[in-house]
Amino acid sequence: GFTNYVLGNYDLALTFFVDALEIHKSLANDIGIAKSLNHISLIYETQKNFDQALKYQWRSIVHSIRSGDPNRLISNYFNLSIIHDHNYNYDSALFYLAKSLDLSLKNKNYHMYSMALNRRGEVYLHKENYQDAEKSYWAVLNNENYKDRWEDCFAYAGLAKVYQQKREYDKSIEYGMRSLELARQMDSKPS
Secondary structure, rough: OOHHHHHOHHHHHHHHHHHHHHHHHOOOHHHHHHHHOOOOOOOHHHEEEEHHHHHHHHHHHHHHHHHHHHHHHHHHHHHHHHHHHHHHHHHHHHHHHHHHHHHHHHHOHHHHHHHHHHHHHHHHHOOHHHHHHHHHHHHOOOOOOOOOOHHHHHHHHHHHHHHHHHHHHHHHHHHHHHHHHHHOOOOOOOO
């Protein structure tokens, strides 16, 4: 299911995730149920069916809590923020990002912490709050607990967008080029 999701074959991915959900239910495997529901939610989000995406994400949260795995819950809150951001519910997106950030720090999940900082920057950018967006992106780049080229690439791209909106074009180009260089190093393909 995940492979088809990444490849953009959402109908096929959904079939596999629904099958996996039934298997995990038969085993009473809360982590598996939570993961399957989470992926189903993300498929609905890509289709802009936000009501269904939220429904499945909340069902996933129930099983994440039952499983006792805080990392599942961190992911759920992060994904709730994506759904709300794409549905223009920016304050709700920021609320769930705060929950994801707090849990990430508490559980020393610095990867998700960086992802949530980048996502927070993106939400602030969508809100046209460029100062807070800039702070979020710099928090990723200055994070001493975790370094990741992908997250740095995303942060530099975010800074390029911020400075473009602020009409500081030299800075925008500088950070855009830094993002591009990291993307090339990782052999990243445009989406």
